Amino acid sequence: xxxxLDTFEKFDPQHLxxxxxxxxxxxxCQGCGEVLALRLAAKALGxxxxxxxxxxxxxxxSSAYPQTAWxxxxxxxxxENAAAVASGVEAALRIMKGKGKITRDDIPxxxxxxxxxxxxxxxxxxxxxxxxxxNFIYLCLDNEAYMNTGIQxxxxxxxxxxxxxxxxxxxxxxxxxxKKDLPAIAVAHKIxxxxxxNPAYYLDLMNKVKKAALxxxxxxxxxxxxxxxxxxxxxxxxVKIARLAxxxxxxxxxxxxxxxxxxxxxxTKPKPVREYLKLQRRFAHLTEEDIEIxxxxxxxxxxxxxxxxxxxxxxxxxxxxxxQYLDQLKQQMDEAYKKLREEFQHT
Amino acid sequence: MPTRTPMEVSIAVAKAVQQAxxxxxxxxxxxxxxxxxxHLSELVANGxxxxxxxxxxxxxxxxxxxxxxxxxxxxxxxxxxSQGLALMHExxxxxxxxxxxxxMVVANRALxxxxxxxxxxxxxxxxxxxxxxxxxxxxxxxxxxSILHAFRVVRDPHVLLPMVVNIDGFNLTHVIEPIYLFDQExxxxxxxxxxxxxKLDIDHPVTMGPVGIPxxxxxxxxxxxxxxxxxxxxxxxxxxxxARRFGRTYAPIEAYRVEGAKILLMTMGVISRTAMGAxxxxxxxxxxxxxxxxxxxxxxxxPEFREAVRxxxxxxxVDRHISLGAHSGPVxxxxxSALYTLPNRPxxxxxxxxxxxxxxxxxxxxxxxxxxxxxxxxGPPASEYTHIGxxxx
Ligand SMILES: Cc1ncc(C[n+]2csc(CCOP(=O)(O)OP(=O)(O)O)c2C)c(N)n1
Ligand code: SF4
Numbered sequence: 001x002x003x004x005l006d007t008f009e010k011f012d013p014q015h016l017x018x019x020x021x022x023x024x025x026x027x028x029c030q031g032c033g034e035v036l037a038l039r040l041a042a043k044a045l046g047x048x049x050x051x052x053x054x055x056x057x058x059x060x061x062s063s064a065y066p067q068t069a070w071x072x073x074x075x076x077x078x079x080e081n082a083a084a085v086a087s088g089v090e091a092a093l094r095i096m097k098g099k100g101k102i103t104r105d106d107i108p109x110x111x112x113x114x115x116x117x118x119x120x121x122x123x124x125x126x127x128x129x130x131x132x133x134x135n136f137i138y139l140c141l142d143n144e145a146y147m148n149t150g151i152q153x154x155x156x157x158x159x160x161x162x163x164x165x166x167x168x169x170x171x172x173x174x175x176x177x178x179k180k181d182l183p184a185i186a187v188a189h190k191i192x193x194x195x196x197x198n199p200a201y202y203l204d205l206m207n208k209v210k211k212a213a214l215x216x217x218x219x220x221x222x223x224x225x226x227x228x229x230x231x232x233x234x235x236x237x238x239v240k241i242a243r244l245a246x247x248x249x250x251x252x253x254x255x256x257x258x259x260x261x262x263x264x265x266x267x268t269k270p271k272p273v274r275e276y277l278k279l280q281r282r283f284a285h286l287t288e289e290d291i292e293i294x295x296x297x298x299x300x301x302x303x304x305x306x307x308x309x310x311x312x313x314x315x316x317x318x319x320x321x322x323x324q325y326l327d328q329l330k331q332q333m334d335e336a337y338k339k340l341r342e343e344f345q346h347t
Numbered sequence: 348m349p350t351r352t353p354m355e356v357s358i359a360v361a362k363a364v365q366q367a368x369x370x371x372x373x374x375x376x377x378x379x380x381x382x383x384x385x386h387l388s389e390l391v392a393n394g395x396x397x398x399x400x401x402x403x404x405x406x407x408x409x410x411x412x413x414x415x416x417x418x419x420x421x422x423x424x425x426x427x428x429s430q431g432l433a434l435m436h437e438x439x440x441x442x443x444x445x446x447x448x449x450x451m452v453v454a455n456r457a458l459x460x461x462x463x464x465x466x467x468x469x470x471x472x473x474x475x476x477x478x479x480x481x482x483x484x485x486x487x488x489x490x491x492x493s494i495l496h497a498f499r500v501v502r503d504p505h506v507l508l509p510m511v512v513n514i515d516g517f518n519l520t521h522v523i524e525p526i527y528l529f530d531q532e533x534x535x536x537x538x539x540x541x542x543x544x545x546k547l548d549i550d551h552p553v554t555m556g557p558v559g560i561p562x563x564x565x566x567x568x569x570x571x572x573x574x575x576x577x578x579x580x581x582x583x584x585x586x587x588x589x590a591r592r593f594g595r596t597y598a599p600i601e602a603y604r605v606e607g608a609k610i611l612l613m614t615m616g617v618i619s620r621t622a623m624g625a626x627x628x629x630x631x632x633x634x635x636x637x638x639x640x641x642x643x644x645x646x647x648x649x650p651e652f653r654e655a656v657r658x659x660x661x662x663x664x665v666d667r668h669i670s671l672g673a674h675s676g677p678v679x680x681x682x683x684s685a686l687y688t689l690p691n692r693p694x695x696x697x698x699x700x701x702x703x704x705x706x707x708x709x710x711x712x713x714x715x716x717x718x719x720x721x722x723x724x725x726g727p728p729a730s731e732y733t734h735i736g737x738x739x740x
Contacts (some may be wrong), residue, residue: 040544047549048549049549050419050547050549052415059558060558061552063556063557063558064557064558064560065557065558065559065560065563065567066563068554070552070554071552072549072552073546073547073548073549073552073553074552074553074554074555075412075415075418075547075555075556076399076556076557077411077415077438077441077445077556078411078438078441078557080407081407081411081438083406083408084403084407084408084411084415085411085414085415085418086414086415087403087408087412087415088371088373088401088411088412088414088415088416088419088423089366089415089416089418089419089547089735090415090418091373091399091401091412091415091416091421092370092371092399092415092416092417092420092421092423093419094399095371095397095398095399095418095421096370096420096421098397099370099397101370101420102420104549107549124404124408125404125405125407125408125411127404128403128404128405128408129408131404132401132402132403218459226700231674284701285683287704329507
C-alpha cells in the first residue's frame, strides 16, 4: 500500500483532466456544494470507473430518465444500500477477472451517498462493506441534512442548525446534538484510507480521491458540501463558506492512513466560528451564548485532532532520527571496511 | 446411467447451484435456508466452486449485493426465508425493474409474529407482486431440477428477470430423499453460459436505475409486466427441453388423477404429496376427486389453469397464508378472479391450513372435500373461507 502512495503522482493545477464523467446539464441547485464535490471526485477518477449512487439529491439531479448526466457506468438501487451494492459490483468484477471472464484490471468503483444515506440509514451496510474489506471508494456528500426530502435533520446536522425537523422554538435551539463523528467510525473499522475533503480545496480533494483509488481495500472520503437551499445562503457563497469551514476549524482537512492521522492543513490563526455561521440563515436564530458553545466544541475537536496527528509527527520524527543514526552508522562502517580492504591489499 | 443418491434436499439444491457455475453468492443465515448456503460456502472453501461467497451483514445487503453483482454481469445466487425475505422486500422490486437475472431460493417459513421458524407460505405470499418469476416445488428432485431450470430461464436474453424457487422449509429443505443428480457431462449445455448484454461496462457506459418521472413510470412498469408474462414461453421451453433430454416432465399446473373429477383440490408445494395420498384414498372409496398443483405461480398460468379446471364443478383451494383482512387466502383470491369472467364457472371454496408448521394430514383433505360437498349442496359458509384444524380458543 505504501508503495502505491510512494509513486503517487499529484494532479497538476495547470493540467487537470478534461474529461467530465458527470456532464454539465444536471439539475442541481445553483451553488450546490454536493455536485461540485461529486464532479471533482469523478473527474479525478476519469473515464474508466463505475459509480454506484444512493437515493438522494445527487441521484435525482443526475438521472431523470430519459436524460442522464453520467458518461460512465452508473447504478442506483436504493437509499441505504450504496455500500452493499458497491460490494456486489466489486465482488463480481474480482471473481469474473479470476475466471477470465473480464480482463480489465481494478476498475475504480465510487459509491456515493448523502449524510443521511451514510450516517443514518446506510451505516449498517457501510459497516458491513468496510468489515469485509471491499475495494471501493465511498464518498459521503455531507450537506448536513436530508435535502432530497426537504431539509430534515440527520445525525450529521450540526448543533444549533435549523431544519424542518429540528426547528428552533420556545423550547428548542434547533438541532440539539453535535455531529456524529463518521470519519472516526470509519477509522475504527481499521480501513486503510479515511480522509476529509472540501470542494473549496479542489486539488486536495482530487488528490485524495486519486490516492483512495490507488489503495487496495475500502477508502472513505467525507466531503463537506454546502447546500444553499438547506443552509439558506446565497448560491455564490458556497465556495466561500466551504473555505471558511476550514479557516474557522469547523471542518478540518485530514487523512487517516492505516490508522495514522495527518492534519493536512494546520489552521494556526483560526477565524472565529461566528464568521462561518453568520453567512447561513439556518444559524440566524442563535444567541451569542449558543455560538460560544459551538466555538468551544470546535476548539475541543480541533485540539483532539491535533493531538492525534502530533502523535504521528512525533513518531515520524523519532523514526527519521533513528534512520539518520542508522545511515550514519552504515556510512562509518563502510568507510572502516574500505580502509581495511585497502590495508589488506597493501599487505 | 444416473443413480439415485439419498441426500438432504438443501444439499441437492446447493449442488445444482454449483453446476450452474455461479460467480457471486451472498447470504445471511436464517433457518431453514441455512443448509443451502452452508454447503455452498463449503464448496467454495474447497475450491469445488469458483465463486465469490459474500458473508454480508443482513439480507437487505445480500440482495443489494446481488443487484450490484448482477448489474456488473455476474451470475448470482442467494437464498433466504421469512424475516429475511421481508427485509429484502424493498430491493426485490428494484431487482426485477432493473431486469437482473438473479436466482433465489426461498425456504418458505412463517412470518412473525409470533415468531415461528416453521413452514407455511406467508413469506412469499407477501411478495406476490415483486415482478420475479416464481415456482413452487413439491419434492427434492423437483427442487434440484428447478434450480437448473431457473438458471436456464434467467440466462435467456428474452427474459432478463430474477426468479424465486420456493422450497417448503424443513418439510423439504431438511428431508433426505433419493435424488438423481446429473454429472456435469450429462447436463451438457442444458445450462447456457452466463452472458449479459446490458451491464456496468466501462466501454459501453449505461445509466441503470434512473429516476422514473411520471411520464415514464407507467411504461416502465408495463415493460416489466410484459417481460414477466412473456417469460412463460421461455419457462415452458426450458421445461420441455429438460423433458426431452432427461425425461422428467414439468408443467405450470400439474394434474393428479383428474379424470372425471368433479371436485378438484388445489395446492402448492410440499403438501401436494399429502393431498395425493388423500386423493388416492378417496378414489378408492369411489369419490371422483382430483388434484391440481400450481407450480408456476408468477406469471400466473391463466390459460393452463382454466383448461385444468374446465370439467370440475367444485374447486377447493388450499392456502398456507392468511391474507389478513381479505376475504380469502391469496391463492383462492387468484383462482376466483381467474374464473370470474367465465360463463360456466365452478364453485370455489377457500381453505387455510398448515400455518406456522401445523401438521397437514390426509384427514385434513378428507375434511376439505366433505365440507366442499356440503357447501355445494347446502349453500356456502358464512365466512368466505374455512380454517382447517383451527382449535377454538
Ligand atoms: C428506505 C427509504 N426511506 C426514506 C426514503 C426517502 N428519502 C429519499 S432521499 C432521502 C434523504 C437523502 O438525504 P441524504 O442522504 O442526506 O442525501 P441528500 O439528498 O441530502 O444529498 C430520504 C429520506 C427512501 N428513499 N428510502
Ligand atoms: S438541495 Fe442542496 S444538495 Fe440538493 S441539489 Fe440543491 S444545493 Fe445541492
